[in-house]
Amino acid sequence: MALEWVVLGYAAGAEAIMLLLLTVPGLDPIRKGLISVTRSLLKPFLSVVPFCLFLLMDIYWKYETRPSCESDSCSPSEHLRHQKSIMKSQRNALLIASALLFYWLLYSVTGLVVKIDQLNKRIEKLKASD
DSSP states (O other): OOHHHHHHHHHHHHHHHHHHHHTTTOOOOHHHHHHHHHHHHHHHHHTTHHHHHHHHHHHHHHHHHHOOOOOOOOOOHHHHHHHHHHHHHHHHHHHHHHHHHHHHHHHHHHHHHHHHHHHHHHHHHHHHHH
16 A cells, blocks of 8 residues: 555655745746646646545544553553554644645746736736737
8 A cells, every 4th residue: 555655745845845946036937838838737636635544544444443552551662663653644634734735836936927927918018909
């Protein structure tokens, strides 16, 4: 079950890099190419949303079926395994949240950058017509 977490981590990383490249000032010469690449990748990255929901249900199922480990009922090694499992679940939930957040931010920022470019073109047309 580790492969899907690696895939989700790479998807979140790619979203973060694209978001960073879109928002960094000074990249105006290549911004049009970045916008077109990002807009073309938004639909495939939409598959991150149901994938995250599936992984969230997986975390919930593991949480519900996890054997409980009270203070006196388990050995120290079982207690340590229980704590590691809880830490991994929390880490994976944080990865899910960051992937969803990065997708939403990428979608929003791409829309805003496209609107800004359209408005700049309209301003240039109005200046040219005067």
